[in-house]
Amino acid sequence: MNRLDAALNVPLDRRKLLAGAAAGIAAAPAIAQNSIDLGFPGGQSQFPLTSSFPGKGEMILQRTTPPLLETPMEVFDGDVFTPNDRFFVRWHWSGIPAAIDVDQFRLAVRGRVKQTLSIGLRELLAMPRVEIAAVNQCSGNSRGLFEPRVPGAQWGNGAMGNARWLGVRLRDVLDKAGLLTDAIAVRFTGLDTPVMPDAPHFKKTLTLDHARSDEVMIAFGMNGEQLPLVNGFPIRLVVPGWYSTYWVKMLSDIEVLSAPDDNFWMAKAYKIPATPHASVAPGAKDFPTVPIGPMVPRSFVTNLREGQRVAMAPTIAAGGIAMGGDSGVAKVELSTDGGKNWLPATLGRDHGRYSFRRWDARVPVAGPGKLTILARCTNDAGASQPLEPVWNPSGYMRAQVEALTIEVAA
């Protein structure tokens, strides 16, 4: 028994053994039926596909333990809501509870409160409800596309998903406990634990004002169903418009603080350059940083694949999804001349400012050969995707206009 098995207290013979499951190398993993090329610059771009994770359909296998599972892009060409069984998965520590008993589960509310609480799921289900459509996107989504490349999980564009989140307002839970006057921040912890006991538990913190906003919620429903365990069953924090690092899974502890949080995951990790678009010159080291926060606009062509051959026609259908970040999608525009001229796409149904929004357009085709399509989203606050690449050493917040090149047959 190795340390991991000991830590998880799971006998080895009860674990599903996956011979040859190393991702990204030639060996064919036992759990991988196919592989996919994520198109990263400079190679090291091939990843296995797997359907071996509980509650999940076919996913891109980035890492088995702790799981990193990416959604293939074609999923986003379906409904604007990402099916639960294709929704991306990301855990920091491998101590993930393998079972949750809904009768036993408790959420603690403690710290600078008038009354410490231990809330059961029955009580949460009885509270007033809110539902919100919101994109959940990893801070490092698209990291593998950074050039020069940077270390970290080598995500393509699929470390994101959109769901209808059903639950209760965080504010209502905080008000049940009652806040003391010196409360300034709220820290969240889930049931996942590090293997090494003195390693830093994963904890994230929001300011009190943010925590008490209308939108931050504790969700038990995802697209009308309970959450898959690997997406945080039974409850996770939902912070609409903000990167997924704050959306603590298997939320079990809410601690109201009277001082700024200096824990590793706020003070050292998930920091971005305090520059426009969180971008610095490749190789830059000494720059001021701030904790990552709100998301920014992005858009993706989903009906065409990189390198796809299409028949010659006066126009070609291009369609996809866009997100506004922390405000709604105002417009999506396309360019086929490198960004000199832009034509507007038609926006699909509006499911709220934090949701993906479908867009469709027809782009003109000058003639046979390569055709590069750029898609640019502008949000309701006027923020737009830059044409220049975003670069920072942690590979966070890629948001530049993405280019997709197809081949028009003669």
Next chain:
Amino acid sequence: MSPLRSWAPLAVALAGIAVFMAGAGAAPPAVLRGNGFALKSTSIELPYDETGYPEGPGADLMNANCASCHSASMVLTQPKLSRAQWEGIVHKMRDTYRAPIADQDMPRIVDYLDHLR
């Protein structure tokens, strides 16, 4: 009250116990319901990646010091990194994430990573 009527509820109760006993080996997971939404107790078995690190000097150290917390794929999917980058990562793994790496093994682990591919 006729004898038949007085015994009927008991018969129904006994039948219920029999059904319960028959199903006792696989008790259904607990379900909580409230306001039209149900939450059901859930258990899973996560797949386990038994693949170690590719053979080479230091592979034994990689398997002994790194596999507890993450699959080898975390390393094998990385782009080409400089020795200085690997050095920084290994120190972070030990100093922040508490990988139990002995001092004398640090350079051999960095060597292994630097020579990947």
